[in-house]
Amino acid sequence: MRLTGERAVVTGSTAGIGAEIAVAFAREGAAVVVTGRDETRGGAVVERIIAAGGTADFVAADLGDEEACARLIDTAAERLGGLTVLVNNATGGSEGAGPVADVRTENWNAVLRLDLSAPMWCARQAIPHMRRAGHGSIVNISSRQAERPSAGLAAYVAAKAGLNGLTRALAVEEAAHGIRCNTISPGFVLNAVRDADLAPEQRETYAAMHLTRLGEAADVAAAAVYLAGPESGFVTGVNLALDGGSSIARARTLG
Numbered sequence: 363m364r365l366t367g368e369r370a371v372v373t374g375s376t377a378g379i380g381a382e383i384a385v386a387f388a389r390e391g392a393a394v395v396v397t398g399r400d401e402t403r404g405g406a407v408v409e410r411i412i413a414a415g416g417t418a419d420f421v422a423a424d425l426g427d428e429e430a431c432a433r434l435i436d437t438a439a440e441r442l443g444g445l446t447v448l449v450n451n452a453t454g455g456s457e458g459a460g461p462v463a464d465v466r467t468e469n470w471n472a473v474l475r476l477d478l479s480a481p482m483w484c485a486r487q488a489i490p491h492m493r494r495a496g497h498g499s500i501v502n503i504s505s506r507q508a509e510r511p512s513a514g515l516a517a518y519v520a521a522k523a524g525l526n527g528l529t530r531a532l533a534v535e536e537a538a539h540g541i542r543c544n545t546i547s548p549g550f551v552l553n554a555v556r557d558a559d560l561a562p563e564q565r566e567t568y569a570a571m572h573l574t575r576l577g578e579a580a581d582v583a584a585a586a587v588y589l590a591g592p593e594s595g596f597v598t599g600v601n602l603a604l605d606g607g608s609s610i611a612r613a614r615t616l617g
Contacts, residue, residue: 547604
């Protein structure tokens with residue numbers, strides 16, 4: 363029970379990586395607020411946690427809105443009796459897809475609001491609660507795209523690169539208050555919905571990008587548990603490449 367006594371908000375936790383992080387936190391003893399825009403899916407995650415003996419609640423929030431971010435954090439702190447962990451996981455990149463020459467300003471801004479501004483808004487609101495608690499951990503879920511971008515994802519790439527910088531700034535600013543901030547940058551992670559119809563040849567191509575195996579949401583959750591808990595008490599300002607070694611080499615040369 364590595365997170366006993368911790369009180370956590372995990373954004374974008376109604377499905378996928380965020381849901382696995384929320385479940386893993388609760389399994390390790392944390393009280394968790396699940397959040398997103400879909401109350402039905404969020405309720406299902408909460409039920410999953412409670413059925414396993416954990417503590418969780420759901421708070422709906424549209425993180426593209428600054429005031430909604432503030433309400434989310436304060437509501438979570440009120441329901442949990444404080445706040446010590448924030449995981450900024452909510453993301454969206456499709457609205458800004460396309461090469462820079464074709465990106466529309468409104469799409470660019472929408473991606474940056476959710477992927478960069480929202481984590482800042484949530485962190486800004488969470489910091490006073492963490493200071494009162496005497497400690498805290500902020501975990502930002504970034505992407506390897508920030509350093510090794512694919513064509514057509516300029517807004518997403520820029521936002522995640524900014525998130526990496528925000529992590530370092532927060533780590534410097536809040537160290538004196540016992541608040542740590544770190545980044546996890548996953549590589550390709552299997553998604554139950556997106557990859558349900560993944561063709562064998564596509565799977566082989568993705569597998570060839572890794573030295574170990576394809577990533578899963580549980581891998582990200584395990585890293586988040588570590589960075590949220592006391593075992594990483596001497597770790598702040600780092601960007602953990604969680605990519606099965608694909609950032610240093612490929613298992614097989616792609617044709």
